[in-house]
Amino acid sequence: GQQLNQSPQSMFIQEGEDVSMNCTSSSIFNTWLWYKQDPGEGPVLLIALYKAGELTSNGRLTAQFGITRKDSFLNISASIPSDVGIYFCAVTPGYALNFGKGTSLLVTP
Amino acid sequence: DGGITQSPKYLFRKEGQNVTLSCEQNLNHDAMYWYRQDPGQGLRLIYYSQIVNDFQKGDIAEGYSVSREKKESFPLTVTSAQKNPTAFYLCASSWGTGRNEQFFGPGTRLTVL
Numbered sequence: 425g426q427q428l429n430q431s432p433q434s435m436f437i438q439e440g441e442d443v444s445m446n447c448t449s450s451s452i453f454n455t456w457l458w459y460k461q462d463p464g465e466g467p468v469l470l471i472a473l474y475k476a477g478e479l480t481s482n483g484r485l486t487a488q489f490g491i492t493r494k495d496s497f498l499n500i501s502a503s504i505p506s507d508v509g510i511y512f513c514a515v516t517p518g519y520a521l522n523f524g525k526g527t528s529l530l531v532t533p
Numbered sequence: 534d535g536g537i538t539q540s541p542k543y544l545f546r547k548e549g550q551n552v553t554l555s556c557e558q559n560l561n562h563d564a565m566y567w568y569r570q571d572p573g574q575g576l577r578l579i580y581y582s583q584i585v586n587d588f589q590k591g592d593i594a595e596g597y598s599v600s601r602e603k604k605e606s607f608p609l610t611v612t613s614a615q616k617n618p619t620a621f622y623l624c625a626s627s628w629g630t631g632r633n634e635q636f637f638g639p640g641t642r643l644t645v646l
Contacts, residue, residue, distance in 0.1 A: 428575075455633055457633075457634065457635075459637075464621075464640070464642070465639055465640065466537075466539075466623050466625075466637030466638050466639050466640050467576075467623070467637050468637070469634055469635075469636065472634050512575060512576070516633040519564060519581060519583060519629065519633070520566055520578045520581050520591060521566075521576070521578075521625075521633070521635055523575035523576045523577075524575055525573070525574060525575045526575055
């Protein structure tokens with residue numbers, strides 16, 4: 425599948441800080457999805473983006489679909505301990521999803 | 534409650550044995566998928582099915598088999614031909630057309646002893 429590059433690979437922050445992570449590709453995609461995975465559980469869909477330039481919020485989360493359709497970023501504001509987990513971006517070249525390798529987020533109280 | 538269930542949560546298998554992982558959904562989704570996740574890695578597609586009685590190989594189908602006899606069910610068999618089967622297996626489903634959001638089950642952790 426198409427390779428997605430997620431960065432950073434991991435983040436270690438204090439509670440209350442804002443977080444930003446991104447995902448890039450060498451190919452154009454028309455849909456970008458962001459998932460969060462808790463340890464030992466399945467990924468949960470956070471935000472779906474369908475339009476280039478689109479900025480979408482879900483509570484403290486904000487994601488944007490890059491205007492070139494080759495990237496996306498996810499911001500988390502005022503982080504809390506339950507934000508801990510792995511965040512994956514995914515694109516849809518066909519029926520299935522291609523996932524990045526994830527950004528691991530650790531939040532200290 | 535609508536959702537996707539996978540069973541069992543943990544599974545241990547002796548080398549050389551086949552094992553079947555269950556996946557059931559009551560979301561009325563047409564499409565279902567199986568992914569494999571290894572430590573520190575993203576998800577890799579094993580098989581997917583867009584409709585009952587039809588399925589396609591994903592990127593890493595070797596050593597795996599599936600069936601789709603009912604819309605609600607998409608079991609995955611890990612055969613003895615799979616050389617490195619220890620992994621976390623995730624099942625997902627989606628409407629299959631148009632919007633491609635996939636919804637995941639809780640996963641099955643398979644360990645080969």
